[in-house]
Amino acid sequence: MVAVLEASGLEVCKGGRRVLAIEHLAVAEGEVLGVVGPNGAGKTTLLMVMAGLEPGFRGRLAVRGSPLDPRRLLAHRRSLGVVFQDPQVLDATALANVMAPLRYRGVPPAEARRRAYLWLERVGIGHLARRPARVLSGGERQRLALARALVTEPRILLLDEPFSSLDAPTRALLIADLRRLLAELRITAVMVSHDFTEMLLLARRVAMMIGGEVRQTGEPREVFSHPADPEVARLVGMENIWPAEVVAGPQGSRVRVEGLELKMIGDRSPGSVYLGLRPEAVVLAADGRACEDCSGSWFPGRVRAVVPYGPLVRVELAEPLPLVALIPPARAVDASPGDRVRVFIPADSLHVFDYSPGN
Ligand code: ADP
Ligand code: MG
Numbered sequence: 001m002v003a004v005l006e007a008s009g010l011e012v013c014k015g016g017r018r019v020l021a022i023e024h025l026a027v028a029e030g031e032v033l034g035v036v037g038p039n040g041a042g043k044t045t046l047l048m049v050m051a052g053l054e055p056g057f058r059g060r061l062a063v064r065g066s067p068l069d070p071r072r073l074l075a076h077r078r079s080l081g082v083v084f085q086d087p088q089v090l091d092a093t094a095l096a097n098v099m100a101p102l103r104y105r106g107v108p109p110a111e112a113r114r115r116a117y118l119w120l121e122r123v124g125i126g127h128l129a130r131r132p133a134r135v136l137s138g139g140e141r142q143r144l145a146l147a148r149a150l151v152t153e154p155r156i157l158l159l160d161e162p163f164s165s166l167d168a169p170t171r172a173l174l175i176a177d178l179r180r181l182l183a184e185l186r187i188t189a190v191m192v193s194h195d196f197t198e199m200l201l202l203a204r205r206v207a208m209m210i211g212g213e214v215r216q217t218g219e220p221r222e223v224f225s226h227p228a229d230p231e232v233a234r235l236v237g238m239e240n241i242w243p244a245e246v247v248a249g250p251q252g253s254r255v256r257v258e259g260l261e262l263k264m265i266g267d268r269s270p271g272s273v274y275l276g277l278r279p280e281a282v283v284l285a286a287d288g289r290a291c292e293d294c295s296g297s298w299f300p301g302r303v304r305a306v307v308p309y310g311p312l313v314r315v316e317l318a319e320p321l322p323l324v325a326l327i328p329p330a331r332a333v334d335a336s337p338g339d340r341v342r343v344f345i346p347a348d349s350l351h352v353f354d355y356s357p358g359n
Helices: 043-050 070-078 094-104 109-122 138-150 168-185 196-202 220-225 230-235
Strands: 005-014 017-027 032-036 058-063 080-083 156-160 188-193 205-210 213-218 240-249 252-257 260-263 271-277 283-285 296-309 312-319 323-327 340-346 351-354
Touching: 005 043, 017 043, 017 213, 032 043, 032 196, 043 156, 043 188, 070 080, 080 138, 094 109, 094 138, 109 138, 138 168, 168 196, 188 196, 196 220, 205 220, 205 230, 213 220, 213 230, 230 240, 230 271, 230 351, 252 271, 312 340
Parallel strands: 032 188, 032 205, 080 156, 156 188
Antiparallel strands: 005 017, 005 058, 205 213, 240 252, 240 271, 252 260, 260 296, 271 351, 283 340, 296 312, 296 340, 312 323
């Protein structure tokens, strides 16, 4: 199948620095592709290239198989809906804002009004049609931007961090509505975010970007469970990453980190690696009772901090290695900074990454 958008050998330089270098990235018809990366990864730049708003790129961007023609940039832009990170609104009513793209395209006022109302309803702010756009709250403004992007019924929707400035409850509601809307419309969408958890709900596939490059693509669950390298691992919430050493033991490989020798699953050739561990995989216990049946390693640790973390408790250890554990309150030990606790790391929760000096 021909990709709706396909980038190959894409490069953008800014301020004398290469900020985007994408070997290949394709977006299939009807797909919701999430682009995730830290600040400065080049996500917005990529979206701008796709939107035809960054014409100074090198390489190739094909739209349904044809290279983007610099003389047809306006037509390309008009065929897309774009929601920017901080949407600017016209100093007019919400309704007039959503009518505007239709009016530019010569749709008669009565028809434009009818369609604008319809889209305000569909994004859940029909009741705010007569409100001046500038008095809308952050969440309402994002909904307005969404209605304005969709009112022309584009086949492609590009969204740049649409939720990043919203408080948690507003964000959750908007994510749920957007998820429903994307499924109903079967629109091709590219959505940028620095927050991987949003993608678990919204995207069918994710592209993980670091330093202008796509490091890994795959289904969100797959990337979550098998991040390709330590930096991608950090992006999917694997907070514990340590340089370590695989050593051969009598019962298979073990991994040495900060003087500890931890049980791991499978055999690997001895040498330097990075070791990753999700904070929610760590088990803490107040007493020293060993868990004979579980495959893993117990060791004594010293607590540095205990802080509430949403519905979980975040326990940070200082010794024998810096470690973060996220524990449901029911399993949390009653520990204070300075206390000793027993720490258990299940063997099957250790991720071993090849060592490369760039990491
Ligand atoms: P993201 O959206 O992932 O945060 P951007 O695409 O906005 O990243 O930016 C990518 C990189 O390009 C950043 O390092 C940023 O500092 C740099 N950059 C963006 N615009 C300019 C510019 N006009 N001049 C120089 N550097 C820029
Ligand atoms: Mg950005």
